[in-house]
Amino acid sequence: MKIDVTKESPTINITAVIFIFLPSLVLLFKLLTDRSRRSSSLFPSPPAVPGLPLIGNLHQLKEKKPHLTFVRWSAEYGPVFTIRTGAFTVAVLNSTDAAKEAMVKRFSSISTRKLSKALTLLTSNKAMVAMSDHGQFHKVAKHCLLTSVLGSNAQKRHRRHRDTMIENISNGLHTLINNDPGRAVSLRELFVAQIFSLALKQAIGEDIQNVYVEDLGIEMSRIEMFNILVTDPMKGAIEVDWRDFFPYLSWIPNNTLEMEIHRIAKRKKAVTKSLIDGERKRISSGEGIDCYLDFLLSGDNNFTDEQVISLIWESIIEAVDTTNATTEWAMFELAKNQDCQDRLYREILDICGTQKITEEHLPKLPYLNAVFHETLRLYSPVPIIPLRYAHKDTQIAGYHIPAGTQIAVNLYACNLDKNIWEEAEKWRPERFLETKYENIDKTMAFGSGKRACAGSLQAMLISCAGIGRFIQEFHWKLKEGEKNDKDTVQLTTHKLHPMQAYLHPREVILEKTP
Numbered sequence: 001m002k003i004d005v006t007k008e009s010p011t012i013n014i015t016a017v018i019f020i021f022l023p024s025l026v027l028l029f030k031l032l033t034d035r036s037r038r039s040s041s042l043f044p045s046p047p048a049v050p051g052l053p054l055i056g057n058l059h060q061l062k063e064k065k066p067h068l069t070f071v072r073w074s075a076e077y078g079p080v081f082t083i084r085t086g087a088f089t090v091a092v093l094n095s096t097d098a099a100k101e102a103m104v105k106r107f108s109s110i111s112t113r114k115l116s117k118a119l120t121l122l123t124s125n126k127a128m129v130a131m132s133d134h135g136q137f138h139k140v141a142k143h144c145l146l147t148s149v150l151g152s153n154a155q156k157r158h159r160r161h162r163d164t165m166i167e168n169i170s171n172g173l174h175t176l177i178n179n180d181p182g183r184a185v186s187l188r189e190l191f192v193a194q195i196f197s198l199a200l201k202q203a204i205g206e207d208i209q210n211v212y213v214e215d216l217g218i219e220m221s222r223i224e225m226f227n228i229l230v231t232d233p234m235k236g237a238i239e240v241d242w243r244d245f246f247p248y249l250s251w252i253p254n255n256t257l258e259m260e261i262h263r264i265a266k267r268k269k270a271v272t273k274s275l276i277d278g279e280r281k282r283i284s285s286g287e288g289i290d291c292y293l294d295f296l297l298s299g300d301n302n303f304t305d306e307q308v309i310s311l312i313w314e315s316i317i318e319a320v321d322t323t324n325a326t327t328e329w330a331m332f333e334l335a336k337n338q339d340c341q342d343r344l345y346r347e348i349l350d351i352c353g354t355q356k357i358t359e360e361h362l363p364k365l366p367y368l369n370a371v372f373h374e375t376l377r378l379y380s381p382v383p384i385i386p387l388r389y390a391h392k393d394t395q396i397a398g399y400h401i402p403a404g405t406q407i408a409v410n411l412y413a414c415n416l417d418k419n420i421w422e423e424a425e426k427w428r429p430e431r432f433l434e435t436k437y438e439n440i441d442k443t444m445a446f447g448s449g450k451r452a453c454a455g456s457l458q459a460m461l462i463s464c465a466g467i468g469r470f471i472q473e474f475h476w477k478l479k480e481g482e483k484n485d486k487d488t489v490q491l492t493t494h495k496l497h498p499m500q501a502y503l504h505p506r507e508v509i510l511e512k513t514p
């Protein structure tokens, strides 16, 4: 049949070409190049989860908990498989061995990330430690963060902030139950307010109650600051822009989403800048405070103003969420499992007597340590590591992974691997005191290798000292109807609703802090 093109308008033809032929050609080209690359390797390709033409497996990933879907698929396709998200292939790793091999042994071939449009904007184009590619910027920025905030010497210098934080939460809990005895209380609000305060002190040298944001022309309260610096960007970070999956269609506008992400990025930048400007005045008057900002501004690091803003913001946003989620889950499990709570209380009583538990006691409290690790294992605060990108061909678990593949490390699946963990679904801290788990890495929750979490020490110190103190001061019992409503809210696995528990002060009266 002959088509008379002269009868149709040229606009329709161009549109038809763009919508129908161009994507198909791009796809065909990708399939052919993928195939030729695959066939040139001695290793087989991982099993692929069947999907639909063009969109691949996107329709099967609509829910916001892909780590659960991946666990289901790994039962069928094995611990390593590939999926397609539009134009991209993603290799999903669900076993500890494969995850470690990728993060440690194959690190040099997967040390970059392709960020979504939203993340590119929110991170000022990778200007933060966690999202940067491995290279000079990452090296210098991580060194600064560890030296001035998160490394072990820095954590010793910031000790008083953590002690104040735990003391304030404990006092806050006493006030709540004194004001309304018999009423269930929630830990989350107190904990988050105090850890935000700690993050500000470490980042800019002081806690701030309100700030005038010059670029927005408004005075802001602490809670508004918190929302702009933490809550909104976390929501924005997971916004899915369908153009991320089909880069060849990125010319099509998606204005509503773009404007929203621009708004979030602009506001968090404006607030961080105002916090920094306020502190710059202090610094220029010669009033030195040991904080991240002083460190970033004092050396010859040559960071641009935009990079300094992004790095300061990073140290705030990363401090809050995961540590709060871990501590709340641990308290939930202890309030639910009275035997475990009693065992922990007895351990603390034996070691600390009437002294308030301090960080010096932590190495002498193995059960407390086990509670922390078991909570991280079962509740993996970061269920999937932000996707890595294979910039050259590599192999993982005996499979060929061609350049251009994205890598999803499913920490949630690793931490529930039935080949390693008996009764993996059960919260059972005792397991970490058993000899058979002695030589096993306690958890993959902090990642592994060169990009492992920089804040693991701080998270452990705050969480363990906090859990210990909350159990030392109160007996915890879950409110009726409280359940394990695990949900991935934004990027972290939270309890969907804050835990509510009845607290009764213990009979042993603790000595006052001198």
Ligand code: HEM
Pocket (backbone or CB within 6 Å): 103, 129, 130, 131, 142, 145, 150, 315, 318, 319, 320, 322, 323, 326, 380, 381, 382, 385, 386, 445, 446, 447, 448, 450, 451, 452, 453, 454, 455, 456, 458, 459
């Ligand atoms: C229980 C609490 C925490 C968990 C479970 C956790 C988990 C993780 C994970 C899984 C990664 C990714 C590793 C990778 O990409 O391979 C990471 C990276 C990172 N985390 Fe954490 N994190 C926690 C607390 C913190 C805290 C408190 C801070 C800082 C205040 C922090 C700062 C960072 C940084 C800067 C990186 C990037 C490291 C790099 O790329 O070199 N984290 N974390």
